[in-house]
Amino acid sequence: MICTIDIAHQAAKRLESSRSFLSKTVAMTRAPRKATIYDIARLSGASPSTVSAALGESWRTRRISEATVEAIRKVAAEQGYSANMQARGLRKARSGLVGMIIPLHDNRFFTALSQSFEAFARERGLVPVIASSLREPEEERRIVETLISYAVDFLFIAGATDPDTVSRMCKAADLRHIFVDLPGRGAPSVVSDNHKGAAELTRRLLVDRPVTGQTPRDRLYLIGGDASDYATGRRIEAFRDVLTEAGIPPLPEQIIACGYAPRSAMREIAALCDRLGGLPGGLLVNSLTVFEGVLGHLSGLPAEALRASVIGCYDYDPFAAWLQFPVHMVRQDAHGLIREAYRMIDDNVRSLVLTMVEPEQIAPRTFYDSPFADRG
């Protein structure tokens, strides 16, 4: 239900609106055109170019006197001047915007990337533009095109669905770009060591699984992800390697790469449980979104059913780490991934390098202190 009230009447005192504030608001009919350097020039008696220099960084090299700079800045402050970045960007051929594409916002791994991306951008005085592709190649292309139109200074692509096309477009526009999480062949990439993370996780599940028999239900299963993407590929490889070493190489049906959508994961896990007559002995869940879907199915099961299984999840979520049953998680170093990507930008790396950042295994019910834990 939606309900709209007029603050000026009914809820004035609830919001403690002061009369003066409101009346000022109402009186303000039309804001005057925003001040430009020409206004400041007129008001301060200097020329537009001097104003431009005084207000920017170039006044030192142009040897404007400090007195002039002070005077101009004073006037600018009085007028509430702020530079028009479109004009500046047009002239300087760089916008001050930096882009990042993520699959979606609503996932703690990707938001950890966003949060770090933004922090590093601001350190450099850049404005981050974060867009989500929903893992649609078409959407991804549209976003790249748009960001090129806005002349972003560089672009990070996390979870690229069509890296070759992205690289082609970026190169045509002379746009520096770095792949994160999922690598590309047309630009430097920073990824997690997926094989290592998944191998450790698989070993953990192997050790902790409640049963060690040979029936289908006693086996370990991997669910979720896209078999054609690099990260999933490496994780499946690790899963296979570890089980093979352990003398129980996985059958094809133990690997269910059903994509990343919660809904399809929910369907698949239900089907699996149907086939097996219950949960498998161990389950390696290949992403948080997949885990959400799995949980949707698990929510229908009695608590005892869960004790027959050990669960691991690639990626970390602070709440998922603390479920009713123990969950082993792999925390990718989002901050480290982004830091490395920025390092490549700062160092102007152009060669096709692939940098790996190690993930970390997080034991069930562990409180992980994130870089932004003093924020909320």
Next chain:
Amino acid sequence: MICTIDIAHQAAKRLESSRSFLSKTVAMTRAPRKATIYDIARLSGASPSTVSAALGESWRTRRISEATVEAIRKVAAEQGYSANMQARGLRKARSGLVGMIIPLHDNRFFTALSQSFEAFARERGLVPVIASSLREPEEERRIVETLISYAVDFLFIAGATDPDTVSRMCKAADLRHIFVDLPGRGAPSVVSDNHKGAAELTRRLLVDRPVTGQTPRDRLYLIGGDASDYATGRRIEAFRDVLTEAGIPPLPEQIIACGYAPRSAMREIAALCDRLGGLPGGLLVNSLTVFEGVLGHLSGLPAEALRASVIGCYDYDPFAAWLQFPVHMVRQDAHGLIREAYRMIDDNVRSLVLTMVEPEQIAPRTFYDSPFADRG
């Protein structure tokens, strides 16, 4: 640990880099300057203004012949032309960018807002710029200033820390803005019905609490949030109202508005448990970030200790909904909040209205099917 390899050498076959792709990459020394309408004009034999019209929307009213339009578009496509939005924005005095400020990315309520904000923006052909203030008024101001510099077409502010200042700045720049989640007095606002949500949650806790005695440990406590913000104020009010109606009005120490940071919440809940000699009978946690901190403390307690308490949390997280102990959650309708905010923009609402959108109570261990559940 970080490890960098050169794809061109070591991992070429791992990534299945095709030689042709790589060599093409290397050969491409310098991308040519991006094509402009002048290039397209020259190549198609039309004038720049005709090209501009043909490539945009105005060719109908300018009565350019379909043939010309086709020809021009063909050339543009061949050249991979894409408009320079800085130039267009400068000329048209609107950028096509739309801004939203959220406290932080790493929180499922705010990312639900982001995801919807972005979806609605794209429907309208706009580019969303989402920035996080970390709840710092200074940062918030800087962001507003920046977004004004980039001439965003409108601005949503979620969880404003200093709404009056934001409104003043926006008005000076003639920038339309809407407050979301936390209202402001200088612009239309869309908020959840915090009182209703918190009242229902409190009633639920009252009913479900395991003990009903009169000792301090048997009481309900509210933790987290900023007593000076509107949402927290309304929730505290509801908490107090319900308990008072129930004949057990809360003492001041039952309301611990210790901010939103996980760390401080962790400290406060630890101190509370110390004072009480254990968890209180019921706990209303005022946000997901606070809940993370609380969880950090609970993770040290034995499972039995938790059975003496009933937990509720304002805001919903799909994983938090499925913890070891039951958690009652209030899901704010993020999609609805954003939809209403866009409606105000579309309808050009200027009056100071406050629209309320109802939140929804989610029972423990419930799978909520989000608007983006078929994505991952």
Next chain:
DNA sequence: ATGAAAGCGCTAACAA
């Protein structure tokens, strides 16, 4: 039905 020209606000040569 199309072209010429002005100008959005800024920066960077080039003058002075």
Next chain:
DNA sequence: TTGTTAGCGCTTTCAT
């Protein structure tokens, strides 16, 4: 030390 000028790429009158 400062001012003048050209032009970034686009849209939009105003001519034709």
